[in-house]
Amino acid sequence: MSTTTTDTNAPAEGRVGEGPRGLGPLGWLRWAWRILTSMRTALILLFLLAVGAIPGSILPQNVVSVDEVTAYTRENPELASWLDRFHLFDVFSSPWYAAIYLLLFVSLAGCVIPRALVHARAVRARPVPTPRNLGRMPYAARFGTDAAPETVLAEARRVLKRYRVEGYDDSVSAETGYLREAGNVLFHLALLGLLVALAAGSFFGYRGNMLLVEGDGFANTLPSYDAIYPGHWTDMDGIAPFTIHLDDFEATFIEDGNLRGQAASYVADITYTEEPGGPELTHRLEVNHPLSVSGAQVYLLGHGYAPEFVVRDADGGVAFDQAVPFLYRDTAGFVSDGVVKAPDVGEEDEQLGFVGVFLPSAAETPDGELTSSFPGAVNPRVTLEGYRGDLGMREPQSVYQLRTQGMESVGSSPVMEIGDVWELPDGAGSIEFAGYKEYISLQVNRDGARLPALITAATAVGGLLLTLFIRPRRVWVRAVRGADGRTRVELAGLGKTEAAGDNAEFHEITTELAGRLRNESDDNPQNPSDTRSDR
Numbered sequence: 203m204s205t206t207t208t209d210t211n212a213p214a215e216g217r218v219g220e221g222p223r224g225l226g227p228l229g230w231l232r233w234a235w236r237i238l239t240s241m242r243t244a245l246i247l248l249f250l251l252a253v254g255a256i257p258g259s260i261l262p263q264n265v266v267s268v269d270e271v272t273a274y275t276r277e278n279p280e281l282a283s284w285l286d287r288f289h290l291f292d293v294f295s296s297p298w299y300a301a302i303y304l305l306l307f308v309s310l311a312g313c314v315i316p317r318a319l320v321h322a323r324a325v326r327a328r329p330v331p332t333p334r335n336l337g338r339m340p341y342a343a344r345f346g347t348d349a350a351p352e353t354v355l356a357e358a359r360r361v362l363k364r365y366r367v368e369g370y371d372d373s374v375s376a377e378t379g380y381l382r383e384a385g386n387v388l389f390h391l392a393l394l395g396l397l398v399a400l401a402a403g404s405f406f407g408y409r410g411n412m413l414l415v416e417g418d419g420f421a422n423t424l425p426s427y428d429a430i431y432p433g434h435w436t437d438m439d440g441i442a443p444f445t446i447h448l449d450d451f452e453a454t455f456i457e458d459g460n461l462r463g464q465a466a467s468y469v470a471d472i473t474y475t476e477e478p479g480g481p482e483l484t485h486r487l488e489v490n491h492p493l494s495v496s497g498a499q500v501y502l503l504g505h506g507y508a509p510e511f512v513v514r515d516a517d518g519g520v521a522f523d524q525a526v527p528f529l530y531r532d533t534a535g536f537v538s539d540g541v542v543k544a545p546d547v548g549e550e551d552e553q554l555g556f557v558g559v560f561l562p563s564a565a566e567t568p569d570g571e572l573t574s575s576f577p578g579a580v581n582p583r584v585t586l587e588g589y590r591g592d593l594g595m596r597e598p599q600s601v602y603q604l605r606t607q608g609m610e611s612v613g614s615s616p617v618m619e620i621g622d623v624w625e626l627p628d629g630a631g632s633i634e635f636a637g638y639k640e641y642i643s644l645q646v647n648r649d650g651a652r653l654p655a656l657i658t659a660a661t662a663v664g665g666l667l668l669t670l671f672i673r674p675r676r677v678w679v680r681a682v683r684g685a686d687g688r689t690r691v692e693l694a695g696l697g698k699t700e701a702a703g704d705n706a707e708f709h710e711i712t713t714e715l716a717g718r719l720r721n722e723s724d725d726n727p728q729n730p731s732d733t734r735s736d737r
Contacts, residue, residue: 238305239312247306254302258293261285265292265409267503267643268429272602273529276539295404295431307397314390321383329366332373332678336694339678341708346688347719354681354691357718361711362677373680379698385668392662399658403651408432408441413527415508415641419447422498422646441648442496447473451640453505455578463534463577470502470642487642498648505643506530506538509560509584510636513544516629521546521554525639528560529602535574536562541604542586543593547631550592554612554631555604557587560638564617572617583619584635588612588626674698677711691715 237243262270271291275282282291289296336342347354351372358374359367365376410427412420420426422444432438454466470487476496485493493500506527513522521544528540542556563576564583572585591609599605615624618635625632680692693712697704 235312238309239316240309241313244306244309244313247302247309250302251299251306254293254299257290261290261293263291263293264429265294265431266411266645268411272600273531273539277531303397303401307394307401310390310394310397314387314394318387318391321387324383325380329368329375329377330676332370332375332680333694336678336680336692339694339696341695341705343693343709343712345691345712345716346684347691347716348688349719351681351683351689354689354715354719355679358679358681358715361715361718362679365675365677372682373678376677376679377674379672379674381668382672382674382699385665385672387665389662389665389669392658392665395658396655396662399651399655403433403649403655405433405435407647407649407651408436408438409648410646411503411643412646413506413641413643414446414448415525415527416448416451416639419445420644421445422496427646436648442498443477444495444498445475445478446493446500446644448642449473451505451642453578453640455576457576465533465577468502468505468642492647497650498646501645501647503643503645506641507536507560507562507579507582508639508641509540509558509582510638511542511556512634512636513542513547513554513631514633515547515631521631523636525641526558527641528558533577536577537574538562539602541602542633543595543601543604545593545595552590552630553593553595554626554633555589555591555593555606555609556633557589557604557606559585561585579638582638583617584615585617586615586624586633588615588624588633590626590630673704675704675707677708679715691719 262274264271275286285291289298293299333339349357355369355374359369362374362376365378366380367374367376369375408431410430412426412428414420422441424430424438430438448470450471452467452469456462456464456466468489472485472487472493473482474485474493474495475482487493487500487502489502492502506529508525508527510525511522512520515521522542526540526542528538530536530538538560540558540560542558544554544556547554561572561574561581561583562578563574563580565573565575565581567573572583588611589604589606589609590612593609594605612626612628612630615633616622618624620635620637623632623634675698676696678692678694681689682692684690693708693715695704695708695711
């Protein structure tokens with residue numbers, strides 16, 4: 203006769219009639235939530251957020267300077283096309299950066315809020331009961347006294363006045379340093395607040411960029427911007443109607459030494475009004491010294507040159523007369539590229555266009571090439587490539603590009619000084635290099651969450667300081683009447699950090715308590731060298 207036994211501890215999938223048991227949808231959701239709200243995940247997301255910001259600090263960004271993005275695209279057309287596909291010219295408004303940002307917010311909220319509730323309960327809870335064996339603590343000391351146990355514990359409370367003390371049967375338990383965890387919680391809550399403030403500024407604010415040539419003005423309306431980035435919930439019909447006029451701009455550069463050519467200062471003198479018909483006010487605009495007007499901040503980002511040209515038709519009539527902003531290739535010599543379009547010269551097939559290069563301080567390289575040796579306008583020169591034909595002005599196009607397809611080349615100009623005139627072949631007209639002006643690039647930033655962001659950032663720093671400098675400690679004092687009638691006092695201390703001063707503090711508490719009890723016996727407190735410490 204055979205006996206069959208059943209293993210009740212066998213896996214479920216091995217039992218007859220039962221299929222495999224999985225987590226199920228709810229179980230998977232709980233697992234995903236635990237993973238997302240873990241501190242490790244929050245740190246990983248914070249690291250990814252920092253890594254994702256690197257392209258935004260290396261590559262030019264549309265939100266900062268459309269001109270630099272345009273210049274980069276012109277110099278690296280194939281690479282720029284791929285970078286644009288991954289939103290690397292708009293990193294901080296890209297979908298992938300927003301996804302990391304949102305996941306980080308959810309992760310921090312799911313991690314910090316429960317932790318804050320746990321800490322709130324811990325603050326209201328009693329200090330932990332006194333351990334049975336105090337000799338196992340990192341710091342432990344013993345001494346005897348003729349004082350009664352009740353007197354010892356009463357004096358211990360007075361010595362531990364900076365601690366939160368709770369009495370138990372024959373001992374007292376004391377804790378301090380709750381602000382350390384409070385600072386930790388405060389830091390993470392402030393970080394959450396900072397994320398909310400930054401998101402609110404992005405949703406309800408706007409940023410805009412424009413170029414302003416000396417002598418020109420700007421009205422805070424949508425058509426006046428070269429590029430505008432409104433928040434998703436921003437009412438652009440209600441933006442402040444201020445105006446700005448650029449009276450004068452001066453850029454100075456270091457002329458000697460190893461730093462020759464680097465910018466020393468950018469100063470723009472502007473006149474502005476906060477509303478149409480309002481009083482005219484003046485302001486000196488400098489880098490990192492923005493203009494605050496009607497709740498918006500106007501920042502000076504950079505500058506460039508705008509050569510002035512006069513284009514005449516075949517009959518000598520003026521068809522074009524204005525300064526044209528040229529975009530610089532680099533800041534070492536400010537060699538700048540630009541386009542002059544004169545659609546009013548004649549018929550569509552007779553229109554004139556020019557691709558120009560402006561050299562603020564023209565000089566020849568050892569190879570005989572023309573370049574600019576200094577960013578300041580010491581020896582300004584211009585070279586032009588001329589084209590005749592239909593400019594295609596009926597279609598939208600960039601003011602910094604000339605569509606030469608279908609146009610006839612009329613040749614290259616000589617190197618032109620201020621006042622020089624290039625007479626075009628076949629009596630097509632002429633172009634004069636009449637001088638130059640300077641322009642500035644501005645950014646208007648409207649962010650109502652700046653003050654909340656500042657407050658939460660300062661709060662985060664304060665919480666971090668509490669976390670770094672507060673040391674949580676626990677002290678226990680037990681007093682028990684011995685067989686000889688004297689009271690044996692045991693004191694133990696536990697520091698929750700690796701601070702070197704914990705044992706010294708605990709020994710001071712022991713010494714002070716013993717001194718208060720005025721122990722006259724030979725059984726004095728142990729010396730610091732005899733005090734046991736596992737640290």
